[in-house]
Amino acid sequence: MLSDRIRSAAGTFAVGALAAHLVSTVLQNTPDSYNQDLRKFTGGWPIPGWRFFAPNPGVQNVHLLVREAVPDDDGTTPWRDVTPEVPHGWTQVLWNPGSRGPKALFDAMQQLSVMSANQADFSWVTQSVPYQLVFAASRAVAAENARALQFLLMNVFPSAPPDQRMKPILTSEWIPLGPRAVEEAGR
Known part of the structure; x- marks a missing residue:
């Protein structure tokens, strides 16, 4: 009792x-x-303080655009959006191993956005890990016959008026490709 x-x-x-x-x-x-x-x-009892989207909620998407210098016509290809698409479905709530790569790339692009917004020295930016990661992602989608590539990070504001939706963040220098460039990147 x-x-x-x-x-x-x-x-x-x-x-x-x-x-x-x-x-x-x-x-x-x-x-x-x-x-x-x-x-x-609270008497010493910790109360969680979550700030999921504050104080700066995300209002833009970052896109990765690439163009190549090709030997065929001594010109450049048009810019093309190579931002990885992340599928959304009900199973991704429980199991989504495919989100890690795009998330890493997104985080690197966000870091480059912050560096650009804070007027970081471009030579310092090009030596950063985020820059190298974005270059590697750009190189992975470049044409095999490309002599060089250039990438562009672009902020897209979906809720802005049509003429104010896109704002360039960072444009890389032309990066030579080929066997010599691969060797130099490995050093």
Whole structure:
């Protein structure tokens, strides 16, 4: 009889503590942020402070465009969008191993966007890991007969007026391709 009361009390306490934790978590993460008032009532218990999209929500997409210098006509190919498409479906919520490559490329492009926005020295940018990763992704889709390639990162703002939807972020120099360029890239 006493053990039933103890179990019941422990269960009630656990449910109450969980409910209090969930309510305080919701209040902690509201736009009006009541967290300053809640901290004195938590008694050292940590309340998660998630800011999924704040303070700067994503309002643009970053696209990778590539063009090549080809020997056929001594000209360049038109810019083409080679941004990897990530399929969306209900199974991706549970299992999506194919998202890692595009996510890594997206993160690298975002880092280059930040460097460009902060007026980083171009020679420093070209030596960065994100630049090398974006070059490698561009090289992977380049034509086999290409002598050189150039990539362009472009911000696309889907909700902007049509004449203001695209803004270039970074244009690479012409990067020579071929056996010599592959050897130099390996050093």
